[in-house]
Amino acid sequence: MADREIMYREALREAIDEEMGANPEVFIIGEGIAERGGSYKVTEGLLAKYGPKRVRDTPIAEAGMIGVGVGAAIAGTRPIVEILYVDFAMLGMDMIVNQAAKFRLMTGGEGRVPFVMRTQGGAGGGVAAQHSQSLEALFYHIPGLRVVMPSTPADAKGLLKHALRQSDPVMFLEHKHLYMTKGPVPEGEHVVAFGKGAIRRQGKDVTVIAWSNMVQRALDAAEDLAAEGIDVEVIDPRTLVPLDEDMILASVAKTRRAVIVQEAPRRGGVASDIASIIQDKAFFELDAPVTIVAGLNVPIPFNLTLEAASVPQKDDVVGGIRRALHIGPLAAAAE
Amino acid sequence: MADREIMYREALREAIDEEMGANPEVFIIGEGIAERGGSYKVTEGLLAKYGPKRVRDTPIAEAGMIGVGVGAAIAGTRPIVEILYVDFAMLGMDMIVNQAAKFRLMTGGEGRVPFVMRTQGGAGGGVAAQHSQSLEALFYHIPGLRVVMPSTPADAKGLLKHALRQSDPVMFLEHKHLYMTKGPVPEGEHVVAFGKGAIRRQGKDVTVIAWSNMVQRALDAAEDLAAEGIDVEVIDPRTLVPLDEDMILASVAKTRRAVIVQEAPRRGGVASDIASIIQDKAFFELDAPVTIVAGLNVPIPFNLTLEAASVPQKDDVVGGIRRALHIGPLAAAAE
Amino acid sequence: MTKQKKAGNAPSRELLEKIFRTAYKIRVFETEGIKLYRQGLIRGYFHPYLGQEGIASGACAALKEGDYIASTHRGHGHCIAWGADVKRMVAELLQKETGYCKGYGGSMHIADISVGNLGANGIVGAGTPLGVGAALAAQVRGSDAVTVTFTTDGASNNGTFLESLNLAAIWNLSFILIVENNQYAVSTPIEEATRDVDLYKRGLAIGVESHQVDGNDPLAVHNVVFDAAETCRAGKGPVLIEAKTFRHMGHHVNDPGKYMPEDKLAYYKQRDPVDRARAALKEMAPISDDDIKAIEDEIAAEMAEAIEFSTKSGEVSPEEFRAFAANY
Amino acid sequence: MTKQKKAGNAPSRELLEKIFRTAYKIRVFETEGIKLYRQGLIRGYFHPYLGQEGIASGACAALKEGDYIASTHRGHGHCIAWGADVKRMVAELLQKETGYCKGYGGSMHIADISVGNLGANGIVGAGTPLGVGAALAAQVRGSDAVTVTFTTDGASNNGTFLESLNLAAIWNLSFILIVENNQYAVSTPIEEATRDVDLYKRGLAIGVESHQVDGNDPLAVHNVVFDAAETCRAGKGPVLIEAKTFRHMGHHVNDPGKYMPEDKLAYYKQRDPVDRARAALKEMAPISDDDIKAIEDEIAAEMAEAIEFSTKSGEVSPEEFRAFAANY
Ligand SMILES: Cc1ncc(C[n+]2csc(CCOP(=O)(O)OP(=O)(O)O)c2C)c(N)n1
Ligand SMILES: Cc1ncc(C[n+]2csc(CCOP(=O)(O)OP(=O)(O)O)c2C)c(N)n1
């Protein structure tokens, strides 16, 4: 690991910059990304460096932007389409679900779609119901899409570089709260392959699986519990599709208990799917049900207190871990 | 139950007809639904009976159709928007996800959206990747939507009538293979409330949960296994949101084993969520992992043999049930 | 909100005063709101309507009870012009349970369906299909209600614009689409977003009666909307109206708006719609400066009271919210 | 598929023959395909291009190697005009592994990205953004490739039409959008789908060079597309071309098309594009009836061979498919 610490948004910029430098077919379009450098400043400086052909502002036309990105990818270039909020990607769902995800199958495997949609989700700051969603589950369910959710600056860089070198449509989902977080990021070549999780904390008592903004929350909860002698392992899958099942199952085999933390609403989220996999493949290794700590089944409200109440906080994660630890066969028998 | 047997599509028509007759604020729009009576003939005769103001053809503008439907619902009428294939609903996802589902929350509970989107999904007949999807999981995950998937003509009628009387946005998902199936349907007033499942077959050895077109497949599998003395209970939740958890958990408490059958791809489907609920709430009652029988994680191919291979067939359900029955603690120990 | 006579060349004192009051109230609301925002009391997004007051105030005065409006992310002005209670608006911005949406909605989602306000919207362009839907509902009911959707130059490049206006056209709906062409989408000038900046032409291309108007002239807006409403009520809708205008500041409170050319800004500030509404009232319906001052003071007091009321109001508790969520 | 000279008033024999061959091949392909469909050998959807052959054949003859096309659900004609191997097309329709998509795609999804055919599409309107994307790719690469998207009257009421054409316009992309206005979307006549049936106007409204052409006149189509391609290669794209035409039968093989007025159908059948391509070849580049007969026989033989080849081909096994799916 490098000594140098940079911000998540700088790491993203570095990835784009390096890949644009290395490959003239990488380009980026989005609302306000050129002149203005993007709402989160990820693309600052790229216009000056790579010019208006490869760094373009667009009108407010998400379906069109995503569509032309998919078309450009089919034609063999490597577009990055930045969508300001993942919520707005709903306008381009046809292009994602019916075109990008299906083109390879529909062409008998010949056609590929090296398309990267960068966007951000998550609640925070009172931006309300239409600007706060965590929608990874929608992409996760559509075969053909890769779903990437980096939680650290280093992964932001490494995963984005990988996204720009592979051949399938990638939903690259950042989190609005992470842009200003800092961490060590290797300079230059640093590529993180899809499908390999990261163990963020070693532990033996319980496995916590979390991604994106929830990783830090899980680590904070683990820290709290460590004071009580509870030893929590925290796994960050980094990419949800492909998912590092092996890492998750190996950890659960060791700890015999699992907690999954997601910011998205509980109903039909990715956590449910991971839980279904764990209980299926590790049923006889589990000492307790897989516990899910997730958002409420409700849109995110504007009021900041209620906003916080609608997505998992550190204490919710602590509560989930306690539940997973205490509802064992004996606890159940004792009830 | 009535003696009279009618087709699923006739039952749907009857529901629309009766509700339009009873309530002048119910109306329907869609592509080719007026003059032509709809691709599946559900709306045949309605134009003549209710006139062009309440039965309208639309241009090919799914986002617009869904959007105006949501607007008309917010304004207090009860629109039905027919979308030819659920795949095309992807064009209107913004209106579904960001408007219809969120309006009630965003207005502090005051605004309601009595909007019904009727559409159909499912594989069959070689209509290929963009006309064969089962996309209920996408709606299921969005808080605020009701997700209804009738498997019988009686439920088609009763659930649609209920949909047209309640106040939340309903994704009414029919199956292209069911339109011509027949069954007993009560004449006149017959309303099936949301959130109440149906036990399609009583059994004591294993609980199979299936919806829409998969219900019959589960029943066929149960019939096969009955010959071997295996007694399968088949539960049809009928509505996925709200979900009749009580019925499912009561059945699992009895059988101690559960199999969930869905046509949609395995990854991130509704089956995963139901499995996550069962293992969470009935962990110590389960003798085996909850087994999921689902579609492959791939778009539906055109070739009919491969199309069949990509979604669960009767034998796959039989296999899933056998797996749930044989992987018990003893079986595991014997391995 | 009873139906107003068209201003024409001899507008009534009542109408002129109404338009001025509305424009001024919006000005005060936004100015005070920005202060609250800068104090950290309002959170999330706040898109001021400063500079565009002429459109909402002129247009809404041409409509009547039973009509509908739908708005944008820059929605305070429309809401006020539709007669909203500023108390409940401020309370909403301050996340209070006395707000229009109990504090669940915030600036981008204030709605009051009880009076036909379909609400602001956080998705650019979304108000258009929703408004067309309300117009469709009116037609199904056989009511003569007109629906106005206020939309934006940015939204005119979005698919919803074509799809929904076309639906309104083939069904002859009583729908008026007012494009507030303030010539920017955040920092992107309209010249970079489309080749032809005269957006009314997009209506003509699909057979929709379409007009262009000076959005900074409240009476001109009033007249064209008045006529459009008549056209609609005669069964000849929809009508598209492009109103050219300009923001007085950046896109939202935190946007310094440096990309806005100073000369252009000065040009539009010289044609300030609030000043023009005041001037029209003074010239066409002689009124003393004192009377004007009295109106302005009254509005300032109303706003001060709204802020006090809102500050004192409570918030929905997490428990109540969780109970609400459990049935969502 | 080397670049053709514009036909103008004195088209070359080579060009005229090429256009006729293409139009005739499409005619034969569809006619034989419908037979296979009626025999139950082709499943799923089959939307015949009969009656519209003039557009694909005229347009594609104006393009050159390296250019791109994107098509619709009614895509066989474009695919053939782009030079596809009918063997692999028939094989695809018959679900065979020798098909363009190994039988995974079918009629609505035939594509051949190796030669710049972005494919047919089952989603009405989707080819437009995809085509604009290919044009964008070409511009990023600095290539002079032109992209043609064939689209439909139905798609012109869809949001993708406005959004993507506008993007092409602001970026001056080498993009030609050909709207095949066959005046129906399934059974819905265009008059019910929009007020102004002259669809080229929608391009004008956003500053795009736009033309209307008789889609049943292959040479006229050729000339306007040729000019459009020149315009694009000069950096002045995009260009919109509305080609009026009419289907010779219902929407798909199983649609009797009773809603199509007989007189209108007769009118267009009198202006049959295949006949016109043949007549043009005969008149402008004198050719004997025997030579024409030879061309027609050759094409019939090619089709017969394609059917035989395809019938004998095998299908992808479920095992192979499952292996493919496992990595999807
Ligand atoms: C569909 C969508 N895309 C992007 C945004 C982010 N956004 C909010 S306001 C805005 C600019 C809007 O410009 P315009 O539509 O002209 O309205 P104005 O702000 O000028 O009133 C953008 C891009 C959004 N809210 N919705
Ligand atoms: C987005 C979408 N909506 C609906 C359909 C169903 N559909 C297939 S073809 C068709 C009619 C198309 O008419 P048009 O676009 O004019 O093309 P044409 O069939 O006349 O060539 C419809 C409605 C579809 N495939 N895609």
Ligand SMILES: [Mg+2]
């Ligand atoms: Mg603007």
Ligand SMILES: [Mg+2]
């Ligand atoms: Mg057509």
